Amino acid sequence: MEVEDLNCFPQHLTMKLILDGRAKKVSHKGNLASLLKKLGVRREEVVVKVNGRLAPDTAEPEEKDTIEVITVIFGG
Amino acid sequence: MMRCSKCGEESIIFLHYVRKHLCARHFIGMFEKRFRSTVREFGMLKKGDRVALGLSGGKDSTVLLHCLHDLQKDLPFELVAITIDEGIAGYRAATRKIAEKEADRLGIEHHVVSFKKDLGKTLDIILKTDQSRACSYCGVLRRGLLNRKARELGADKLAIGHNLDDIAQTVLMNIIRGEPSRSRRLLEPLITNEAFIPRIRPLLRTPEKEVAIFAMARDIKIDHRECPYAESALRQDVRRHLNELEEVHPGTKFKILSSFLKMENQSRNSKTQDAELETCFSCGEPCSGKRCKFCEMTSCI
Numbered sequence: 001m002e003v004e005d006l007n008c009f010p011q012h013l014t015m016k017l018i019l020d021g022r023a024k025k026v027s028h029k030g031n032l033a034s035l036l037k038k039l040g041v042r043r044e045e046v047v048v049k050v051n052g053r054l055a056p057d058t059a060e061p062e063e064k065d066t067i068e069v070i071t072v073i074f075g076g
Numbered sequence: 077m078m079r080c081s082k083c084g085e086e087s088i089i090f091l092h093y094v095r096k097h098l099c100a101r102h103f104i105g106m107f108e109k110r111f112r113s114t115v116r117e118f119g120m121l122k123k124g125d126r127v128a129l130g131l132s133g134g135k136d137s138t139v140l141l142h143c144l145h146d147l148q149k150d151l152p153f154e155l156v157a158i159t160i161d162e163g164i165a166g167y168r169a170a171t172r173k174i175a176e177k178e179a180d181r182l183g184i185e186h187h188v189v190s191f192k193k194d195l196g197k198t199l200d201i202i203l204k205t206d207q208s209r210a211c212s213y214c215g216v217l218r219r220g221l222l223n224r225k226a227r228e229l230g231a232d233k234l235a236i237g238h239n240l241d242d243i244a245q246t247v248l249m250n251i252i253r254g255e256p257s258r259s260r261r262l263l264e265p266l267i268t269n270e271a272f273i274p275r276i277r278p279l280l281r282t283p284e285k286e287v288a289i290f291a292m293a294r295d296i297k298i299d300h301r302e303c304p305y306a307e308s309a310l311r312q313d314v315r316r317h318l319n320e321l322e323e324v325h326p327g328t329k330f331k332i333l334s335s336f337l338k339m340e341n342q343s344r345n346s347k348t349q350d351a352e353l354e355t356c357f358s359c360g361e362p363c364s365g366k367r368c369k370f371c372e373m374t375s376c377i
Contacts, residue, residue, distance in 0.1 A: 044285055044319035056087045058087075059077070
């Protein structure tokens with residue numbers, strides 16, 4: 001296998017995740033929709049901010065971004 | 077960074093059901109346009125109406141307060157807000173405060189009706205021994221008090237913050253329960269009874285998630301607290317399944333609403349007169365049977 005081939009594998013990026021106020025580090029490569037899926041969060045029930053700004057779930061976060069996931073749909 | 081499909085500015089939302097990115101400006105514009113066209117198409121408001129808004133201080137009613145207030149600039153009507161304080165410790169005080177603050181900020185007449193003052197007990201006390209029917213009790217009593225207060229204030233319409241998700245869930249739940257005709261209540265301006273203030277739902281075409289994003293995009297303060305009383309198991313299940321379906325098949329909620337409206341239209345065309353309500357023999361309030369649910373419940377608490 002040539003060295004360049006290794007670059008074909010997706011490289012995971014490290015980001016800060018704040019899920020309903022609880023912060024942790026995550027490794028992810030892909031868009032926000034796939035991150036939510038990985039976290040087991042339903043896309044329809046949350047709003048996502050990247051570095052404090054509202055972001056569509058099609059956006060691809062970058063290394064060291066802060067991703068805030070806020071649940072906005074629940075009972076009551 | 078994703079770009080707005082209309083202007084190329086930074087996108088804040090991707091609308092999966094139309095496959096479009098929108099920036100804050102275009103999203104707010106689309107949201108307000110849809111709100112106004114819903115009001116117009118359903119004939120919800122007319123010049124000179126006195127509208128009472130059920131303002132819980134949650135995101136839906138707070139956003140509706142702002143939308144109705146904005147609409148007043150183009151359509152002259154009166155707007156008053158009513159907050160029902162059920163007496164839920166650790167929950168209602170915060171949203172009540174938001175309701176008071178937002179109504180005050182916009183200069184809208186605001187009234188608070190409390191379970192404690194009007195029924196003699198808070199919801200927490202009523203549910204002390206049995207929480208299994210929390211939402212039924214709360215819903216019936218809250219709707220009853222809202223209707224009474226709206227009537228007392230001389231309102232022609234009672235606006236409530238039900239959104240597309242609420243409507244789609246209710247339609248499905250009524251089908252699952254084998255009571256599809258109960259969904260007719262979602263189009264209440266058709267029902268005639270002097271004591272019953274017709275309810276309007278100007279957000280019925282607005283997905284719940286978009287209500288939250290609109291509030292954030294317009295810097296409207298909203299509270300992300302969850303009511304401590306769990307909703308009925310059926311609604312929770314329907315909500316979860318609907319949101320999963322929406323993810324895989326975007327537009328599902330809109331299609332449920334439009335199917336319901338089509339069916340309603342067909343059934344209305346085959347009827348010669350509007351639905352009528354009975355009058356409760358106990359309190360004189362409008363109801364669907366001989367005695368209203370409000371009296372049934374208050375006699376037990």
